[in-house]
Structures are given as structure tokens and as C-alpha cells.
Amino acid sequence: MAEATHEEVHRHPAPTGFIRKYIFSIDHKVIGIQYILLALSAVLVGMVMSVLMRVNLTWPGTHIHILETLFPQGAPGGVMSPEFYLSLVTMHGTIMVFFVLTTAPQGGFGNYFLPIQIGADDMAFPFLNMMSFWVTFVGFLVILLAIFAEGNATVGAWISKLGESFAGGSGTVGPIGGWTGYAPLSALGKIAGPGQGAGVNLWIISIAIFCVGSLLGALNFITTLLNMRTRGMSLMRMPLTCWAWFTTAVLALLSFPVLLGGGILLLLDRIAGTSFFIPGGLYVSGALVPNHAGGSPLLWQHLFWFFGHPEVYIAILPGMGATSHILSTFARKPVFGYRAMVFAIFAIGGLGFFVWGHHMFISGMSPYSAVAFSILTLSIGVPSAIKTFNWLGTLWGAKIRFTTPMLFAIGFVSLFVAGGITGLVLGQTSLDFFFHDTYFVTAHFHLVMGVASIFGMFAATYFWFPKMFGRMMSEGLGKLHFWITFVGVYAIFVPFHAMGLLGMPRRYARFDEYEFLKNSKGLVMFVTVAAIITVVAQVLFYFNFFWSMFKGKIAGDNPWEATTLEWTIPSPPPHDNFAGIVPTVYHGAYEFSVPGAPNDFIMQTDGEGITADISGAHGNGGNGHRH
Amino acid sequence: MAATATGTNQVVPVGVGGGPRSKNGNGFHKNGGGDGDDMSLRFSPARYRIGVSMAIGSILMLFVALTSSYIVRSASGNDWRPIAMPKVLWLSTALIIISSITIERARRSLKQNNQAAYGTWLINTVALGIGFVASQLVAWRQLVRQGVYMAANPYNSFFYLFTAAHGVHLLGGLCALTYLLVRTRKARGTIDGELRRVGAADAVAIYWHFMDVLWIGLFMLLMFWK
Numbered sequence: 126m127a128e129a130t131h132e133e134v135h136r137h138p139a140p141t142g143f144i145r146k147y148i149f150s151i152d153h154k155v156i157g158i159q160y161i162l163l164a165l166s167a168v169l170v171g172m173v174m175s176v177l178m179r180v181n182l183t184w185p186g187t188h189i190h191i192l193e194t195l196f197p198q199g200a201p202g203g204v205m206s207p208e209f210y211l212s213l214v215t216m217h218g219t220i221m222v223f224f225v226l227t228t229a230p231q232g233g234f235g236n237y238f239l240p241i242q243i244g245a246d247d248m249a250f251p252f253l254n255m256m257s258f259w260v261t262f263v264g265f266l267v268i269l270l271a272i273f274a275e276g277n278a279t280v281g282a283w284i285s286k287l288g289e290s291f292a293g294g295s296g297t298v299g300p301i302g303g304w305t306g307y308a309p310l311s312a313l314g315k316i317a318g319p320g321q322g323a324g325v326n327l328w329i330i331s332i333a334i335f336c337v338g339s340l341l342g343a344l345n346f347i348t349t350l351l352n353m354r355t356r357g358m359s360l361m362r363m364p365l366t367c368w369a370w371f372t373t374a375v376l377a378l379l380s381f382p383v384l385l386g387g388g389i390l391l392l393l394d395r396i397a398g399t400s401f402f403i404p405g406g407l408y409v410s411g412a413l414v415p416n417h418a419g420g421s422p423l424l425w426q427h428l429f430w431f432f433g434h435p436e437v438y439i440a441i442l443p444g445m446g447a448t449s450h451i452l453s454t455f456a457r458k459p460v461f462g463y464r465a466m467v468f469a470i471f472a473i474g475g476l477g478f479f480v481w482g483h484h485m486f487i488s489g490m491s492p493y494s495a496v497a498f499s500i501l502t503l504s505i506g507v508p509s510a511i512k513t514f515n516w517l518g519t520l521w522g523a524k525i526r527f528t529t530p531m532l533f534a535i536g537f538v539s540l541f542v543a544g545g546i547t548g549l550v551l552g553q554t555s556l557d558f559f560f561h562d563t564y565f566v567t568a569h570f571h572l573v574m575g576v577a578s579i580f581g582m583f584a585a586t587y588f589w590f591p592k593m594f595g596r597m598m599s600e601g602l603g604k605l606h607f608w609i610t611f612v613g614v615y616a617i618f619v620p621f622h623a624m625g626l627l628g629m630p631r632r633y634a635r636f637d638e639y640e641f642l643k644n645s646k647g648l649v650m651f652v653t654v655a656a657i658i659t660v661v662a663q664v665l666f667y668f669n670f671f672w673s674m675f676k677g678k679i680a681g682d683n684p685w686e687a688t689t690l691e692w693t694i695p696s697p698p699p700h701d702n703f704a705g706i707v708p709t710v711y712h713g714a715y716e717f718s719v720p721g722a723p724n725d726f727i728m729q730t731d732g733e734g735i736t737a738d739i740s741g742a743h744g745n746g747g748n749g750h751r752h
Numbered sequence: 753m754a755a756t757a758t759g760t761n762q763v764v765p766v767g768v769g770g771g772p773r774s775k776n777g778n779g780f781h782k783n784g785g786g787d788g789d790d791m792s793l794r795f796s797p798a799r800y801r802i803g804v805s806m807a808i809g810s811i812l813m814l815f816v817a818l819t820s821s822y823i824v825r826s827a828s829g830n831d832w833r834p835i836a837m838p839k840v841l842w843l844s845t846a847l848i849i850i851s852s853i854t855i856e857r858a859r860r861s862l863k864q865n866n867q868a869a870y871g872t873w874l875i876n877t878v879a880l881g882i883g884f885v886a887s888q889l890v891a892w893r894q895l896v897r898q899g900v901y902m903a904a905n906p907y908n909s910f911f912y913l914f915t916a917a918h919g920v921h922l923l924g925g926l927c928a929l930t931y932l933l934v935r936t937r938k939a940r941g942t943i944d945g946e947l948r949r950v951g952a953a954d955a956v957a958i959y960w961h962f963m964d965v966l967w968i969g970l971f972m973l974l975m976f977w978k
Binding site: 249250340343344345347348351352353378379380381382383385386387389390393397398399400401404405416418419420421424427428431 | 796798799802803806807809810811812813814815816817818821824825828829830831832902903906909913917
């Protein structure tokens with residue numbers, strides 16, 4: 126009966142043991158922090174890989190001592206082989222997209238703040254939530270295993286015992302097919318080249334595991350948001366962050382299963398001898414591939430990109446939500462056009478499902494379908510522009526408080542515009558024919574999906590850190606971190622556009638052998654120096670993060686004078702968020718500078734008496750007429 | 753969408769439009785009390801229903817991906833050689849349709865507060881579910897005896913893949929049914945407990961119906977899209 130009593134009040138007692146409290150916790154706040162720490166670890170791996178790639182591109186033939194020690198086969202004498210470089214490209218992309226850009230924004234901040242912002246005491250299914258993290262974590266371990274299964278002869282020999290298709294130890298740090306893993310090469314096994322044995326198998330398994338973890342998370346997010354909003358928290362009173370996490374969850378729920386399905390088919394081609402993606406009469410490395418016929422390599426591209434395009438919105442939508450939220454808070458103004466922002470999020474998410482073909486313009490698709498994909502792609506510019514103009518409208522005429530989170534949020538807008546604008550170039554078939562597989566594409570998606578999302582997460586970290594740990598992060602270090610990173614990422618990725626215009630191809634291990642790229646040496650070197658400085662500057666962030674956790678200035682309940690529910694409770698929040706009391710919401714999420722109100726912000730829970738109420742005066746969004 | 757204020761005395765739409773304004777309760781404030789502990793208001797039985805609908809949505813997307821691949825692949829090579837359906841699959845189909853009826857009976861019994869009938873119908877459903885799995889395995893064994901292997905032909909590959917993928921999800925349903933049998937046969941003493949019990953039974957029943965419909969869809973596809 127004891128259990129029934131707990132169920133009745135639906136409050137789990139705070140766990141006391143270390144393991145239940147910090148490791149296998151079902152508290153959404155702990156799980157959120159676990160996701161953030163996972164992303165902070167994964168991003169280190171991804172960053173080291175990008176620096177290694179830059180070094181090889183700039184100074185081909187450099188002797189890197191640590192590589193010789195760790196990977197004697199792939200980097201004999203410390204000089205990386207072209208295949209080693211390709212595997213770095215693959216693993217950099219895979220780890221960054223899945224274990225950083227998908228985990229931190231949604232699993233991390235979404236887990237921590239979605240329940241609090243809607244006034245719930247936890248996620249709808251806390252146990253599933255815990256499973257979702259640990260499944261994702263296992264996925265991360267498997268992708269790390271892929272590094273050593275291919276890169277280390279001992280681990281490779283050990284993993285080869287699993288079967289023929291698991292042949293490892295080929296001297297790379299994973300597969301060499303890029304994060305898109307295009308068939309048929311990814312479906313063939315080790316005859317396709319180094320890294321294509323155990324590396325690809327583990328890569329597929331890791332992603333499949335990741336899919337399952339994400340699906341559990343997405344199911345939980347949607348149910349929580351639909352079912353557990355507190356009294357008075359109507360949909361249109363929710364913070365835009367919640368809308369963004371919700372839309373992201375819907376995208377994940379519908380797109381990850383497709384990748385999972387594709388992954389299963391790919392794995393079967395590799396280990397069960399099927400021919401889903403492998404065509405007949407295929408010659409690889411001068412030998413005819415036996416026992417396969419009739420498969421369709423393009424089918425993999427369709428399945429992959431049907432997932433892959435929504436995935437880029439999965440990465441960036443939470444950043445958009447956080448940016449809207451933070452801009453409004455520090456501009457001390459309501460979000461300009463709240464309702465339009467909500468619809469724009471949905472429009473971006475919805476259209477995202479119908480544009481996957483723009484990744485495949487050069488696959489030989491019918492020009493008619495290419496035009497359809499092109500038009501749909503360009504139409505995403507409309508909701509994106511709505512969002513951008515509304516962000517600018519929110520900033521217009523505001524007395525901006527330039528805190529670190531605000532700087533990063535403004536940086537997000539800047540990067541989103543700078544990266545998004547080239548989407549309009551690449552979305553056109555005729556231009557994409559030229560730019561496809563050049564550095565122009567790399568520039569586009571790094572700015573808009575990679576760096577912009579990361580800026581959204583930086584903004585979110587600096588903004589919510591006081592709530593999560595009860596202490597402020599250092600503003601001085603934060604601003605220094607912002608300026609170096611902001612200038613740094615532009616210095617890295619703007620020259621990429623120029624390289625793309627020169628025709629510099631993606632994924633090549635070195636450029637010094639090409640006559641037409643001789644003049645770009647200086648540019649390549651400049652980017653590398655900028656990249657190294659930017660990566661080193663992230664030490665400031667890591668230091669600030671962990672130092673402030675223990676030594677930062679004590680933060681009050683509401684250090685930013687923000688309005689949403691998480692700021693009504695202590696920092697850090699108690700185990701069940703609202704200490705057993707159901708909050709009641711009376712206001713929208715962004716009531717800043719309301720004339721007649723005693724403060725320049727009205728908490729969502731402030732009683733109705735706080736301002737006079739003239740009914741029927743519902744406005745059409747803050748329009749900047751606030752003086 | 754917040755306030756638009758132009759005049760000085762005018763003001764102020766509270767609330768962001770759209771949603772109903774909540775009047776009940778005296779509110780929760782960071783400094784103040786609320787109206788006591790009403791966390792039990794938190795559980796609404798829709799939770800399980802929403803959760804299972806989302807799970808169904810994602811599983812459906814998985815099968816959309818697999819069946820689209822089936823249709824694409826059936827046209828992409830000249831090696832498509834459909835097999836004759838093992839007759840035992842008709843038995844499977846019959847079993848799962850009947851199990852859909854029994855789980856519905858179980859659910860109705862629970863709604864009518866007939867605990868004994870609820871337990872009985874649940875047991876019947878589990879038995880039928882196990883029968884379905886057994887029947888599928890028999891179909892596999894028959895095919896293997898005839899030398900019909902997965903890699904021989906894309907149609908075979910999809911046949912094994914569909915039945916296996918459906919089977920895995922059905923086993924999940926069997927686990928859920930077993931959970932119902934173990935944990936929800938007895939009435940619980942509390943309102944909240946009862947809501948959860950009925951909610952869980954509802955959710956599992958919906959999932960089980962989905963498994964039924966999914967199988968029929970896959971079976972039809974395998975039979976008629978050759």
C-alpha cells in the first residue's frame with residue numbers, strides 16, 4: 126500500500142543513494158545535466174578531430190607524435206593517410222550531429238527546463254526518460270568503440286571475432302564514407318576500403334541505438350507538454366522554448382524511425398547478404414562484387430535524407446527557441462509577434478519533411494522533382510525570415526542588457542542569417558550543380574546548423590546556469606569567450622565560401638597536388654589558424670563552466686528578472702520542482718515593460734490584480750511602441 | 753503575442769491570447785503559499801493514451817520506411833521473385849484478429865468493474881499472442897525447410913524483415929500484457945491508482961489493436977504487391 130500512497134500524491138521521494146541520485150536518476154533535471162555533460166564530452170572528441178583535419182590540410186605530411194602512438198597503422202610515422210583523414214571527417218560529422226547537436230539542445234536543456242517551464246514536477250514517463258539517456262550513452266560508447274575497432278590492431282582483432290563483416294584494425298578511426306554513409310560503398314564490407322568493416326557496422330549500430338534513445342525522449346517530451354501543463358498554462362502562454370522543444374520532438378518522432386529502418390536494411394546488406402542497396406555488376410577496387418544484384422543505392426539516399434533534413438531542424442529549433450526567449454528577456458520587451466513565431470516554428474518543421482531531395486540534386490533525379498524540391502526548399506526562407514524579422518523587431522528600440530547570454534543569442538541571429546542566406550543559393554538546382562561537394566556547402570551547414578545551434582546552446586548555458594547550479598557564470602570570461610568565438614567562427618567559415626567558389630572539393634585529404642588550388646594556400650592556412658585559436662578559446666568556456674559550479678557568485682531565484690516559471694523557484698530547484706504546489710499561470714511568457722505594472726516584468730504566476738485589465742485589447746504582438 | 757499599449761491609462765491584456773484564463777485557485781507565488789498539496793490533480797489518464805499514440809506514430813514511420821523500400825526495391829531490379837505465402841500465416845492472422853477481440857473484452861470488463869472477467873480475457877489475449885508468435889515461427893521453419901532463405905531474393909529479405917520487425921514489436925506488446933496481468937488484475941484502493949490502472953489497460957489495448965492492424969497491412973502488402 127505504501128506504493129499506492131505514493132502514486133496517489135504522485136510525488137517520488139528524493140533519492141538518497143549516490144547511484145539513484147546522480148547515475149540512474151529518474152529526475153529530469155539530473156538527466157538533463159547528464160545529457161549536457163555527454164555533449165560536452167562528445168564535442169571535445171569532435172573538436173580534436175577537426176583540428177587534426179585542419180592541420181593535415183594545411184601542412185600535409187606533418188608528423189603528429191600522438192597519432193603515431195595511438196594509431197601506428199593509420200598514421201605511420203605520425204603522418205595520417207588519406208583514409209585516416211576521411212575517417213576523421215566521418216567521425217567528426219557523426220559525433221557532432223548526433224551526440225552534440227541532438228543531445229545538448231533537446232535532451233539537455235529540453236529535459237531540464239521543459240517540465241519546469243510548463244509547471245510540471247517531472248516528465249510524463251520518468252523511467253523512459255532515464256532509459257533514453259542511458260541508451261544514448263551506450264550509443265556513444267559504441268561510436269567510440271568504432272574508433273578503436275578500426276584504429277587499434279588489438280581491439281580490431283578482438284572485434285573481428287564477431288564475424289566476417291566485423292573485420293577491423295584497418296588503420297582508420299572509423300568508416301570513411303562521411304556521416305551520410307552512402308551506399309553501396311557503406312554496404313559492401315571491408316572490400317570497400319579501410320574502415321569499411323567493423324567501423325561501418327559499429328557506426329550503424331551506434332546510430333540505431335541513438336535512434337531508439339531519441340525516440341523514447343521524443344515520446345516523453347510530447348506527452349509531457351500535452352498532458353502536464355499546469356493550471357492556466359494554455360498553449361499560447363507557453364514560452365517559445367517549449368514550442369521549439371515540442372516541434373523538435375515531433376520531428377524526431379517522425380524522422381528517426383526512418384533512419385532506423387534504413388540502418389536496419391544497411392546492416393542486413395552487410396551481415397545477412399541481402400541486396401537492398403547493392404546493385405548487380407558492381408566493380409570495387411578492380412574486383413566484381415559477387416552474390417549481390419538489383420539493389421538501389423539511391424534508396425539509401427532517400428531514406429537517409431528523409432531523416433537527415435529534419436535532423437538539421439532538430440539541431441537548430443531548440444536554439445531558435447532559446448534565442449527568442451533570451452532576446453526578449455534582455456531586451457526587456459515582449460517577443461515581437463509571439464503567435465507568428467509559433468507558426469513559423471511549425472512551418473519550418475513541417476516543410477522540413479518535404480525538402481530532402483535538395484541533398485540529391487546531382488543524383489540524377491528527374492529535373493521536375495528537382496524543381497519541386499527546390500521550390501519547397503526556398504519556401505522555408507519565408508518562415509525563417511519571419512523569425513529573423515521578429516527577432517530584430519524584438520531588439521528594435523529596446524534598452525538591451527548586454528549580458529553574455531544576450532550576446533550569444535544575438536550571435537545566433539547573426540549566424541543564422543549568414544548561414545541561412547547561402548541556403549537560398551544551394552537550394553537552386555542550377556547553382557547546386559556547381560557548388561555540390563565543395564567547401565561552399567561545408568560553409569553553409571557549419572554556419573547555420575553547426576555553429577548557430579552551438580551559439581544557441583552557449584546562450585542557453587550562460588542563461589540557465591544560475592538556475593541549474595545556483596551560481597552565476599563569470600561574465601568577464603563569458604564575454605571574452607563570446608568575442609573570440611564569434612570572430613573566430615566567422616574567420617573560419619567565411620573563407621570556406623571563397624574556397625567553394627574556387628571549386629575546392631569537400632573531404633579531400635590534401636590540396637597541394639592541384640594546380641587550380643595553388644593560390645588558396647594562404648586562405649587554407651588562415652582558416653586553420655583561426656580554427657586553432659577558436660578551439661583553444663573554448664577552454665575559457667569549460668573553465669568557466671566547472672569553476673562557476675563551485676566558485677561562482679551565488680545566484681538568487683531570479684537573477685535575470687525573467688518571467689517564466691523556472692524563475693519562481695529556488696536555484697537549483699528542489700527535487701520535485703515546485704515543492705508539491707501546483708503553480709497557477711495568469712500571464713503570457715513575455716510580459717516585459719508592461720505600462721502600469723510595478724516592475725518592468727510580470728511573472729507568469731503573478732496574480733491578476735497586478736495590472737488593470739481591459740478585456741478585448743489583445744494586441745498583435747509587441748510592436749516596439751514602448752517608451 | 754503580448755500587450756500592445758499605446759495610451760498611457762490604457763492597458764493591459766493579461767494573457768497571451770487564445771487560451772482560457774484560469775480563474776480557479778489562489779495561485780502560486782514564489783513568496784506565497786498555494787492552495788495546498790494538490791499534486792494528485794496531476795495525473796490525467798490521457799497521459800498513457802498520448803504516450804502510446806506517439807509510440808504508434810513512430811513505429812508507423814518505421815514501417816512506412818520499410819514498406820516504401822519494399823515498393824521501391826520491387827521495381828529496381830529484375831531479381832524480384834515472390835514466394836507462395838505459407839498457409840499457416842492465415843492462422844496467424846486469425847489468431848491476432850481474435851486476440852484483438854479478447855483484449856477489447858478485457859478492456860470493457862475493466863470499465864464495467866468486472867475484475868474476474870478482466871483477468872480471464874487478459875489471459876486469453878496473452879495465449880492468443882503467444883499462439884501468433886508460434887504460428888509465425890512455424891511459417892519461418894516451413895520456408896527454411898523449403899530452402900527459402902533471406903539473402904536469396906529481395907522479396908524473401910523483405911518477408912523475413914517484415915515478420916521479424918512486426919514480431920519484435922508484438923513481443924513488446926506481450927510484455928505489456930504480462931505487466932497488466934501481474935500488476936493490474938486487482939482493483940487499487942485509490943482513485944489515482946484506479947485511473948492509472950485503467951489508463952494502462954487502455955494504452956496496452958490500443959497498442960495491441962495497432963499490432964493487429966499493422967500485421968494485416970503487412971500481410972496484404974506481401975500478398976498483393978508482388
